[in-house]
Amino acid sequence: ATTARQSLKIGLIPADGIGKEVIPAAKRVLEALGSDIPKPEFVSLLAGWEVFTREGYALPDETVEALKECDGALFGAVSSPSRRVTGYSSPIVQLRKELDLYANVRPVTSVAANPGDKPDVDLVVVRENTECLYVKQEQLTLTESGREARATRLITERASRRIGKMAFEIALGRPRQQVTIIHKSNVLSVTDGLFRETIRAVPKLSEVNGKYDSVKVEEQIVDSAVYRLFREPEIYDVLVAPNLYGDILSDAAAALVGSLGLVPSVNAGDNFVMGEPVHGSAPDIEGKGIANPLAAIRSAALMLRFQGYTAGADRIDRAVDQVIREGEVLTPDLGGKSKTQEVLDAVLKKL
Ligand code: ATP
Numbered sequence: 001a002t003t004a005r006q007s008l009k010i011g012l013i014p015a016d017g018i019g020k021e022v023i024p025a026a027k028r029v030l031e032a033l034g035s036d037i038p039k040p041e042f043v044s045l046l047a048g049w050e051v052f053t054r055e056g057y058a059l060p061d062e063t064v065e066a067l068k069e070c071d072g073a074l075f076g077a078v079s080s081p082s083r084r085v086t087g088y089s090s091p092i093v094q095l096r097k098e099l100d101l102y103a104n105v106r107p108v109t110s111v112a113a114n115p116g117d118k119p120d121v122d123l124v125v126v127r128e129n130t131e132c133l134y135v136k137q138e139q140l141t142l143t144e145s146g147r148e149a150r151a152t153r154l155i156t157e158r159a160s161r162r163i164g165k166m167a168f169e170i171a172l173g174r175p176r177q178q179v180t181i182i183h184k185s186n187v188l189s190v191t192d193g194l195f196r197e198t199i200r201a202v203p204k205l206s207e208v209n210g211k212y213d214s215v216k217v218e219e220q221i222v223d224s225a226v227y228r229l230f231r232e233p234e235i236y237d238v239l240v241a242p243n244l245y246g247d248i249l250s251d252a253a254a255a256l257v258g259s260l261g262l263v264p265s266v267n268a269g270d271n272f273v274m275g276e277p278v279h280g281s282a283p284d285i286e287g288k289g290i291a292n293p294l295a296a297i298r299s300a301a302l303m304l305r306f307q308g309y310t311a312g313a314d315r316i317d318r319a320v321d322q323v324i325r326e327g328e329v330l331t332p333d334l335g336g337k338s339k340t341q342e343v344l345d346a347v348l349k350k351l
């Protein structure tokens with residue numbers, strides 16, 4: 001929640017490929033919101049592969065410093081080099097660390113009449129983003145019978161609790177108010193056991209003060225959750241998962257709807273939120289003016305939602321849904337013939 005402000009300062013990091021085509025579209029949509037949000041003020045910032053090849057940094061210090069002065073940000077996409085390059089690491093991973101963006105939140109919603117969509121999908125994957133197997137503590141040892149590799153999996157009560165709180169908070173703002181905890185504690189009873197138990201305890205925390213009592217809590221073993229996600233995705237509302245399961249589930253969930261060009265996400269912490277379309281830099285369509293801007297536009301709406309500007313977020317989402325439902329102005333990934341600019345214009349008109 002944000003207190004009333006004079007202006008809303010947003011960092012724009014288009015980065016690479018079609019990021020440079022879709023982030024400007026999202027910016028235009030924010031500008032068009034008028035009095036639903038404080039007057040937006042934009043700061044253009046560099047990150048990604050292109051700036052790395054020019055300057056040797058994928059995430060210049062100035063970008064991080066400037067973001068610390070912003071109320072939020074929109075990130076486009078980064079190209080990843082096909083081979084390993086010394087000194088290059090994904091700016092998104094670094095940004096998550098620098099700004100403590102511990103959650104990756106991905107809503108997946110089907111829009112009736114979009115032929116590629118499973119009907120009635122309206123779920124949010126809330127993925128813990130700082131620990132689990134992604135602490136990258138791996139060791140290779142040589143034994144008498146050959147090489148042996150081990151990895152450490154870290155689950156803490158602190159990180160599980162804060163991701164749990166975020167999942168409950170998101171569920172509270174949704175009609176069905178349901179949280180499903182994803183785990184594998186039948187096998188990994190210590191690590192997944194702690195995750196599950198900590199999240200189950202969130203509604204009973206004294207500081208929570210009964211706020212989440214209306215939220216229904218369910219749980220599911222990750223393998224059966226994936227099965228049901230494909231068979232009956234309509235049963236899910238908010239899914240909360242440790243890093244690795246969340247990574248897999250969020251890509252699987254994105255496959256339930258017609259195009260990667262539709263799915264938004266945010267990287268969120270307690271003090272900062274960064275919207276980011278789920279798709280990559282899409283080198284195959286770069287520069288053709290046909291990238292679908294709707295994932296980036298929805299990411300801007302999601303950013304606003306996390307900042308507490310619900311009315312503005314709702315207005316953007318309604319405009320996007322209308323454009324998809326009418327089906328007249330769509331980019332080629334959705335079977336249409338329209339350009340990025342035409343889809344943007346259609347959204348602006350609905351707004
Ligand atoms: P990267 O290495 O940056 O991840 P990629 O090609 O592996 O790039 P994506 O960029 O996610 O992965 O693209 C996967 C496919 O989906 C490509 O064919 C791409 O053209 C298509 N695609 C992704 N985003 C969009 C979009 N916004 N509009 C239209 N097509 C898209």
Ligand code: MG
Pocket residue numbers: 280
């Ligand atoms: Mg990719």
